[in-house]
Amino acid sequence: MNKIITIGRQFGSGGREFGRRLADELGIAYYDKEIIKAIAEHTALSEDYVKQIVEKKPHAVYPVNIGQSFFFADSYYMRQVQEVYATQSQIIEELAEKSDCVIVGRCADHILRNRKPHRIFVYADMEARVARCFAESSGTDISEKQMIKQISRVDKNRAEYYSYYTGKKWGDISNYDLCINTTGVEIAKIVPPLAKIF
Amino acid sequence: MNKIITIGRQFGSGGREFGRRLADELGIAYYDKEIIKAIAEHTALSEDYVKQIVEKKPHAVYPVNIGQSFFFADSYYMRQVQEVYATQSQIIEELAEKSDCVIVGRCADHILRNRKPHRIFVYADMEARVARCFAESSGTDISEKQMIKQISRVDKNRAEYYSYYTGKKWGDISNYDLCINTTGVEIAKIVPPLAKIF
Numbered sequence A, B: 001m002n003k004i005i006t007i008g009r010q011f012g013s014g015g016r017e018f019g020r021r022l023a024d025e026l027g028i029a030y031y032d033k034e035i036i037k038a039i040a041e042h043t044a045l046s047e048d049y050v051k052q053i054v055e056k057k058p059h060a061v062y063p064v065n066i067g068q069s070f071f072f073a074d075s076y077y078m079r080q081v082q083e084v085y086a087t088q089s090q091i092i093e094e095l096a097e098k099s100d101c102v103i104v105g106r107c108a109d110h111i112l113r114n115r116k117p118h119r120i121f122v123y124a125d126m127e128a129r130v131a132r133c134f135a136e137s138s139g140t141d142i143s144e145k146q147m148i149k150q151i152s153r154v155d156k157n158r159a160e161y162y163s164y165y166t167g168k169k170w171g172d173i174s175n176y177d178l179c180i181n182t183t184g185v186e187i188a189k190i191v192p193p194l195a196k197i198f
Helices: A015-026 A033-043 A047-054 A070-098 A126-136 A144-166 A187-195 B015-026 B033-043 B047-054 B070-098 B126-136 B144-166 B187-195
Strands: A004-009 A029-031 A101-104 A118-123 A178-181 B004-009 B029-031 B101-104 B118-123 B178-181
Touching: A004 A015, A015 A029, A015 A101, A015 A118, A015 A187, A029 A070, A033 A047, A033 A070, A047 A070, A070 A101, A126 A144, A178 A187, A187 B187, B004 B015, B015 B029, B015 B101, B015 B118, B015 B187, B029 B070, B033 B047, B033 B070, B047 B070, B070 B101, B126 B144, B178 B187
Parallel strands: A004 A101, A004 A118, A029 A101, A118 A178, B004 B101, B004 B118, B029 B101, B118 B178
Antiparallel strands: A178 B178
16 A cells, blocks of 8 residues: 555644655655645636635635525535535545655545555644744735734634544644644754654 | 753553653653652652652542541642642752753653753554553453543543643643654654654
């Protein structure tokens, strides 16, 4: 069976950098935004719309102004949500079947649970996450308070999405094999030794 | 400042083995039960009594049959509890001052927070912990159900004790730098690479 590493991550914790470096270190495939693109191609929905769907738990993006009866709107929207999740699951299964890989987000730890993936969760203190977000979005004019609000909102959505599809608590140790706090840590330095345990 | 590694651990997860191997790998001191012994020596209380105090949050071991008025019993007992915790904190500070070290349990992550220790939490699935406990207590005649009850009781006490003295949630990722699930893992194999990140 292929070596599969899934990465859950708090927004701004460097989970994506961690995942990419880990994949490079191990010389295996890395999937993140590619999955959204593949879902869009499979479903004929736009990438932006798919992104919206996969970043919130269903009812949170209920399209109240769709101009149809509530029942119809609800049922139409929920069909799309179900289609996107089913497509996402299928794509993730195909990627895991194809080769060893690192997959970021997308409930991959749950979708691939029968393959016993190495489940990693990357997190950091809010202060460190704010600093990373500002460093990665140079030129932004939002305040620190607004940045904290934005980070908290993204994480709330991730937690609700994860809980909705898996029935488990996002960021709870029992759902992972390794949880890594990147506060004050140079990710490039810790990845090579950590890669040896997989 | 010395390199300090603190280890919180679920009962039966192999946290002690992990800590000892990590200390050996790094060639630094290791403290676990030695702390109880040192507290007993400092306070003139028996090791067993100290152990009872440091494994439960104060009110849980309230000595109702002490044969004094409730008020007096309460105040006498609470003074002992406070003395034990103060002595424990002082001993842990002294150990951290003396040399690089690994300290298991005892809220050391909180007591030494100003020294910025590397805070590790070791845990495992209940099934793995039950198997480890049976393997380590050969000849025991308790049932699996009883073993689960015993493990859960110890962990409940640890969680309450930690929460009482630190105001934080035991086993919550935000209080640690690294959380390691030892389910299905050979601890001897993962310690050498992990030691390189400290």
